[in-house]
């Protein structure tokens with residue numbers, strides 16, 4: 377069943393769905409391809425509502441014992457899973473690079489270790505699932521507890537599947553829920569490797585993986601009456617469908633959706649020897665090394681006109697320095713976009729902007745039929761903030777750069793979007809920092825850096841970028857548990 381295997385991948389027995397602690401092959405098959413080389417890697421099961429039914433039933437059956445387990449014991453199992461992932465990190469990273477196109481050097485190794493860190497972090501804080509006592513008056517003893525919702529259905533995208541999978545697994549399981557996880561059809565293999573590592577560690581049914589298409593397995597999971605909470609990460613378009621699917625039964629819901637995040641640079645960000653560092657952080661914020669395939673990518677760059685001529689060549693130099701190519705090549709910094717469809721859409725956005733008269737500071741309209749889906753980092757100028765390429769999520773290595781003159785003007789341009797996920801602000805003026813961070817609509821604003829999420833921080837979007845935030849302990853508790861209040865009359869009671 378398997379061809380072109382360079383990294384060690386799940387064998388035939390392990391590439392189906394993982395349900396109730398066993399490997400299960402659905403009738404249909406999906407081929408997972410390596411987008412850097414355009415060759416098939418492996419087949420996985422094309423799960424449907426049949427597999428979703430089985431997995432939800434297994435999760436429901438496992439729930440009473442799992443939620444009754446001490447949180448510290450659940451935490452220990454997550455910590456152990458994190459340890460096993462560290463032990464197998466290189467192998468998992470190679471699988472991840474092969475299926476997602478994310479370069480092993482800059483991304484996939486870091487993602488494997490980051491996912492292990494998430495599992496260990498939530499393993500450690502699982503005991504923080506605490507309640508409150510309430511002073512309701514003499515004779516009354518009132519307290520609250522945090523209860524799991526029950527069965528969680530999580531649906532994740534392909535762009536950082538292991539990290540996102542680890543977040544969903546950790547938060548759901550730490551808080552006493554059981555989980556059915558539906559990975560993306562383009563990148564399910566690293567998640568199956570994680571299931572392999574979890575096999576025999578967590579009780580059967582606590583953690584299940586159903587591979588399959590979004591419209592089949594994903595839709596069946598979102599609509600399943602036995603799923604009490606859905607945690608979805610993906611596009612805003614699909615997020616709206618998930619919202620509709622969960623509305624009738626008032627299932628709990630978290631949506632982590634798309635973005636078109638602004639990066640804003642003021643002149644004082646490049647004074648006193650800061651030009652080089654700021655240019656590098658601006659390029660980092662764009663996530664070029666992830667082919668721009670990050671929900672938080674700072675893909676709209678607003679640069680004050682007084683520093684345009686100095687900063688832009690430096691940002692171009694830093695971005696163009698990335699070596700582009702096969703994600704498994706140990707020297708490559710930037711790999712491939714995930715599939716032909718995504719590549720074609722990126723190509724269409726850039727071709728349209730070129731036809732509208734945009735100028736390429738670096739990059740070009742990608743080739744029509746490449747050997748691997750590896751477009752170069754591209755920065756476009758001469759763009760209007762109302763152009764399609766400046767408004768829609770390209771989800772590729774394409775940044776648009778627009779000059780501005782005043783704070784008011786840049787705030788208006790930054791907020792002129794239906795997204796509100798992230799923003800990056802570069803200035804040394806603390807008053808300006810407080811004014812702009814207040815004014816900009818975004819769930820996460822970084823000042824003077826373009827880094828990634830860190831476990832424990834609150835993370836989520838506003839506007840059409842999402843609903844709820846899950847990354848922090850508080851976010852996990854709010855999203856994966858409900859408060860139960862108990863009031864006891866400790867006097868007579870009658």
Ligand code: NAD
Nearest residue numbers: 532533534559560590594595610611614632633634635671
């Ligand atoms: P997508 O919405 O197409 O797919 C995401 C997941 O949803 C996949 O598992 C897919 O199979 C499933 N799906 C598709 N149609 C479905 C349906 N009708 N019902 C149920 N499930 C369905 O997104 P994508 O292209 O895989 O990922 C890219 C998107 O994800 C971008 O918009 C990106 O910004 C977003 N994203 C957001 C975050 C965040 O934290 N906010 C993180 C990563 C990615």
